[in-house]
Amino acid sequence: MAKSAQDSAAKFVERASAASGDYVKGVETTTKDQAANAIAAKAIYAAALQASITRGSYEKGLAKSGKAGHIAGVRAKGADRFASGVSVSSAKYAEGSGKYDQARKAADALPRGLKGSETNLARVKAVVASQRAVKVGA
16 A cells, blocks of 8 residues: 555654764765765756746745745744854854955945935945955956
8 A cells, every 4th residue: 555645754754863863974974075066067957947947936936835834934943943053154154254354344444424425325335346356356
């Protein structure tokens, strides 16, 4: 007799909790380079993404879940994972953000003006241009 989708889902959850160690071991011991393989598949990724856009999958998936699905996912998974995710990635964040430290100071020497003034907008423009140059090298 074929299992129902509900039975299969329950079995999947039960087995996954017991297999988390195998998952980590598999990632650590594989001879395959995930990043290199993903880079090598760039053209396939681009074609698949374009095909998805053409057939409307992006908006169909979002419409299916909707705002309520997003909120439910955050409540069910995101709330418990948020703080630990931030914690384990703080060094990576600091490294990535640190390259913009000088760019954020681009307006330090420029005069300040009234809120919304051209003087203040020039300060904003200087910071944005400096950060963009760091990001894209222009």
